[in-house]
Amino acid sequence: MSTTSVTTGINGVSQNVSLTPASGQTTATITATGVVGIPSGTKYFHVADPNGKQKLILAKPTTASRTITRTINWGNxxxxxxxxxxxxxxxxxxxxxxxxxxxxxxxxxxxxxxxxxxxxxxxxxxxxxxxxxxxxxxxxxxxxxxxxxxxxxxxxxxxxxxxxxxxxxTYGFGAASEFNLFVLDTLVQPSSDTEGKVAVGGYADLRNYSVGDKLPVNSGNVLVVGNHLTFISGRVYNGKAIYGNFITSTTGFSADDGIEKDSVIDFGAAKIHLINLSNQLSALAETDTVKFEYGHVELVGHNNVENVFYVDGAILSAANNFTVDVPINSTAIVNVSGNFVEWMGGCNIIGTTKEKVLINFFEADTLKLHGINVTASILAPKSVLDFSAGLVTGQVIVRCMFGAGQYNNSMFDGTITGxxxxxxxxxxxxxxxxxxxxxxxxxxxxxxxxxxxxxxxxxxxxxVIPNEFNLLQNYPNPFNPTTTISFSLANNGFVNLTVFNITGEKVASLVNREYQTGNYTVEFNANDLPSGIYLYRLSAGNFVSTKKMILMK
CATH class of the missing domain: 2.60.40.1510 (ntegrin, alpha v. Chain A, domain 3)
Incomplete structure (x- = not known):
């Protein structure tokens, strides 16, 4: 059997590991060793009764290590x-x-x-x-x-x-309604802040961080973590910090109204609700079209109540400026397609207010923000948000989030009629x-x-015969070495289907000719390509769509 070793990065995540079993082999052994520095002032809580038992505080810094070995069964x-x-x-x-x-x-x-x-x-x-x-x-x-x-x-x-x-x-954020930042799984943020409330379903790692400083006093549960909270230094303002099972903290962390062990949010139910909401919004009828010229995505709506736009994620990723221009006090829903979307540059809201604009990344499993001040709310419940630097003034709902991006408290209050x-x-x-x-x-x-x-x-x-253009997710995904890509054409015309690597280099041209209206399936053989993430893009007239696929050898 093959062997390999990896080292985690600063966020505690390693690169992907691939092991090839020998013929007939059914088990593999994984050994993980961790070394961590524990600073002075680290507080230790009684697991069963953290609020009733005495806390211990580490006087001198030290290090600790732990090695865990696990044997897994190799199965289909x-x-x-x-x-x-x-x-x-x-x-x-x-x-x-x-x-x-x-x-x-x-x-x-x-x-x-x-x-x-x-x-x-x-x-x-x-x-x-x-x-x-x-x-x-x-x-x-x-x-x-x-x-x-x-x-x-x-x-x-x-x-x-x-x-x-x-x-x-009925449309609404449900359990996420009162939170500035709502993360269904994991949040890792160094040296940043969220002005409003924060909720995390699984694990939160916060360092030099503040939560809730713009909230009124006695705001209740300001920080809620469903499982394990690590908060090394910082403060929860104007309310409580709640954790579900475990807490790791130092004397540099405090919460104005106390730190408690409790369960106050059903994150499993919230996940189902938010994913369904994102899907429902993606099916709203488009009211206006998108203009993309000279790197500028411009969305101009005319409805005094609700304006719905559809933007291809590949276009947004290529843009350096983004504008929503709709009537005063009207709501704007921007549905963005694509599994991988990168967003940077300018963000402008004209006519209505930022509280009336919602960007729905209904397909994204990876969303990357940097060098941007987003003045709108973001709904991306399936996505890992990579937010290295920048600001979002609005609500943000994602699956996971990593980076030092900041969140200003501005709650979505648009009216969605459907x-x-x-x-x-x-x-x-x-x-x-x-x-x-x-x-x-x-x-x-x-x-x-x-x-x-x-x-x-x-x-x-x-x-039925397609009445709209569509590019489907490849199947299977991940794949090795072949997969199928299906697409639908609403009109006759010239079609191009191209595969790129993650750096944007073209690696394969699958389709490049005239096609009639209909549904089509193309097989892609990646036998000569290395493992990794690839993008495939369909261009048919004015329709452009890009999706991500994973080759895993």
């Missing part, structure tokens, strides 16, 4: 794909529609504890689900259980169409494997119900 990984279709293409009020959600495991390993979120839109009244007892209407979770290799599981949900509910969809189009998404939210972890990166599957002016309702499925 699962690979899940999700589809959702409806049994009718045209329905009327009070009709019954049957949605069929299918999860297919094309991998060689069994997937266990598979859970799928399907949050029904308000226009659809629940009637029944088959099989019974596996779909929880109150949470919208389907417990699919174990899906063996090369097998699938399906759920049928019957709903009744009720036009009376169509005009009042128009007449409501989309229902199914998303895989959980899956495990007994022998080894697997990557869950499954795009949501959507069926849309549209309230038309003539009173009819259309239910659009993925298998």
């Amino acid at each position: 990984s699962f690979n899940l794909a999700l589809t959702k279709v409806a049994d009718k293409t045209n329905v009327s009020n009070n009709d019954i529609v049957t949605y069929t959600i299918t999860v297919k495991n094309s991998g060689n390993g069994n997937a266990q504890n598979v859970q799928v979120s399907d949050q029904l839109a308000s226009i659809l009244e629940f009637v029944s689900a088959v099989p019974s007892g596996v779909y929880n209407l109150s949470t919208g979770i389907w417990n699919a259980g174990t899906i063996n290799a090369h097998d699938s599981a399906s759920l049928e949900i019957k709903v009744k169409v009720n036009f009376g509910n169509a005009s009042a969809p 128009g007449s189009s409501i989309a229902n998404f199914a998303t895989i939210v959980s899956a495990t494997q007994s022998s080894m972890p697997s990557l869950i990166d499954v795009p949501a599957s959507m069926a849309r119900v549209t309230n038309k002016p003539d009173g009819a309702t259309g239910v659009e499925n993925d298998n």
Whole structure:
């Protein structure tokens, strides 16, 4: 078997490690050794009763080391794909529609504890689900259980169409509503600050940091960490610091209203809600178009209530200036596509206020901000935010966040009506494997119900002739060495599909000719390329879309 060693960087994360097993080998041993300097003044809390027991304070600095060895079983990984279709293409009020959600495991390993979120839109009244007892209407979770290799599981949900509910969809940040920064998993920030409240679902590492200095006194739970809080030096102003299980801190850390062990946020439920919200917003009908010229992305809207824009992430990444110009007090929703988006340069809000603008990165798993002052709120619940330097004046909702970026307290208070189009998404939210972890990166599957002016309702499925351009995520992903890339063309025209490495160098040209309207699939063989992250870009007329894929050999 191959061997390798890596050293973590300053953020505690190492580069990817690849091990190749010998023929017939089923186990691998991983040894991790850590050495840490512990400064004087470090406080030690009683785990079971941190508020009632005496705290110990380290008088002299010292070092500590720990070595952990783990043996893992080498097994076959699962690979899940999700589809959702409806049994009718045209329905009327009070009709019954049957949605069929299918999860297919094309991998060689069994997937266990598979859970799928399907949050029904308000226009659809629940009637029944088959099989019974596996779909929880109150949470919208389907417990699919174990899906063996090369097998699938399906759920049928019957709903009744009720036009009376169509005009009042509900949008909101839920548990994240009162937080300046809401991180679902991990937050690592040195020498920075957040003016408002901060919530972190898993692990938070804060050093020379302040939270809540612009809040009024007695603001309640100002810092909330669901699991482990590391706070070496700094202060939580105007309220409490809450941690779920563990705390590592020094005498240089304080909270105005105390430090307590408690559980106050259901981060699992918040994750489901926020991902579904991001998906729902991405399905809003576009009200205005995007102008991109000389490095300037310009969004000009004319609706006095709600303006919806769609921006290709590749365009935003290439821009050096960004402007939203909409009527006074109107709301602007900017949906940004793409798995990897980099944003820098100018950010300008004209007409309305920054509190009325929301940037929704509905596909991004990596978002990079630097050298920018974003005057808007950001919704990116699937994304790791790399924010080395800069400022966001608005709410930020992400999966993970690393860097020294700052957050000024400005809460989103836009009005989102949703128009007449409501989309229902199914998303895989959980899956495990007994022998080894697997990557869950499954795009949501959507069926849309549209309230038309003539009173009819259309239910659009993925298998109809496309009426819009689309570039899908490659499958499988990660892959070795082949993967398939699918795209849809709404019009005849010249099409280019090109693959680039992470530095922007062109490595393959897959398509470069005229195509007719339709759905197409191209196979990409990366046998001659090294492991790493690659970008593939589709250009068809005015449509440009870029997505990320991972080659793992």
